[in-house]
Amino acid sequence: MRTTKTILLAVALVAAAFSHAAEVTLAWNDNSNDEAGFEIERATGAGTFATIAVVAANVTTYKDTTLANATTYRFRVRAYNANGASGYSNEVSTTSRGGPPSAPGGLSPKLPDDYVPPTLTIPSGSKVTVHSGTAAESKAIIEAIGDHPQVAIPLGETLLVAAVAK
Secondary structure, eight states, X not given: OOXXXXXXXXXXXXEEEEEETTEEEEEEEOOOSSOSEEEEEEEETTSOOEEEXXXXXXXXXXXXXXXXXXXXXXXXXXXXXXXXXXXXXOOEEEEOOOOSOOOOOOOOOOOOTTOXXXXXXXXXXXXXXXESXXXXXXXHHHXXXXXXXXXXXXXXXXXXXXXXXX
């Protein structure tokens, strides 16, 4: 009795294209008609290859979405069936993009040069009660008001002021 063994033809990896900074799409030619599927392998830089995915027969693309930014990778593919695996495809080497720019820092408001803080006019001889922050802060504001009929309100402060005429 004669036993026949199917020999798979090597796969030709033909493209690696980035669509985002941290992903690449691989495409290859299916040179066999009896594969069970394809094994996709990846190595970082000059490192060792490891299988990252297995896809079904007749699938000829794979999107790897697990890449780090600005990193060099090598890829290869091979077909397999119950009798074993084909030789590896050619290797494709590519470097992922750098990712988005860094976030800006040091954000602060810039007031116009002609900015005048709002003022509060208190009728002369009025009793002033301030409700803002702690009791010590309120006391400090009342002392700062003293006999001044107008008080500048610090930027970003909310004052609840009750002025009662004598």
